Amino acid sequence: MRFVQPLQLFHNLAKATQKERGRLIGLDVGDKYVGVALSDFDNKIASPFSVLIRKKSNIGLMASDFETLISKYSLKGFVIGIPFNNFRVSPDAVQVKVLIDALSKTKKLEGLNYTYWNECFTSQNVGLLLKPLNLNHPVHSKTILDKFAAVGILQGYLDYVNRKMRQQATQ
Template sequence: MTSAIVPLESLLDLPDHARLLGLDLGTKTIGLALSDVERSIATPLETIQRVKFGLDAAALLKIAGKYQVAGLVIGLPLNMDGSEGPRVQSTRAFVRNLAPLTELPIVFWDERMSTLAVTRTLLDADASRAKRAAVVDKMAAAYILQGALDRLARLADDAFGPETA
C-alpha cells in the first residue's frame, strides 16, 4: 500500500462522485476540509489535534475512509518568494511518512496566504479570538481545497470543453 505524490491534473481521472480531503498541516493541529461529490465546493470539516505521527495519520485515514475520500490535497506552506523553508520540509516529511500507509493519491497545493485570508474573513465577520482559534485551521484547509477544486474545474474545461446545460 503506497500512495503517490501526483500532479493536480491526475485528479481529473478519479471516479465520478469521489470526494477530496484538504489538509492544512500545522505544528499543533491538522485542519481538514471535504469536497462535495461533484468536487466543486470545499467545506470545513474538523480539526485534528496533533499528538504524534502514527496517531495523527490513523485519525486522518479513518476520516478519509469514513467519507470515501479518493485523494488528498495538502497545503504546501511556501515562503512568499516561492522558496521552501522549514515548514515545507516538515510537510514533505509528513507526506513521505503517510504515503506508505495509503493508496490515496496526494497532491500538494500552494497555501501561501491561506491562513491570513481566512483570519481576515473571520475578523471582518467580527468573530471573537476564541471562535477564530477554533475554526481557522479547518477553514484554511477549505481555502486550500477550494483553490485546488477551482483549478481542477478550469483544467477540465480546457481538456473537455465547458459543460453544457
C-alpha cells in the same frame, strides 16, 4: 501514499466509474494543528470538517483517523497545502513534507494519491475574514482558522482543476 501532479489527481477521479468516484480531502498543516476540509461528491465545493492535533507521537493515531475518514466519506485523495517559494525551501514546506513522509511510513494510507497545492496567504486571508467575528477564545479561533484555511486550499484546487477540465472539454 503516492504523490501525483495536481491535474493527474483530478483526472484519476474523472476517469473512475461512478461507483469508484469519491471525494477529496484538503489539509492545512501547521505546527500544532492540521485543518481538514472535505469536498462534495462532485468535487466542486469544499467545506470545513475538523482539526486534528499534530504531534510527533500521534502519527499512527492521525493515520488511523484518516483511514476512518477515507472509508466513511469515500475519500480518494489528499490536497495538501504547501507554501511555494521559487527561491528557497521554507521551514513550513519542510514541516508539511515531514508529516506526509511520517504518514506514508505508517502504511495505513497505501494506495491513496496526494498532491500539493499552493497555500501562500490562505491563513492570512481567512484571518482577515474572521476578524470581524471577534472570536475571543484563542484555541477556538485558531481551530476555526485552520479549518477554513484547509477550505481555502481545497477550494482553490477544485476551482482550478474544474476550470481546466472545462477548457479541455471545449478544445
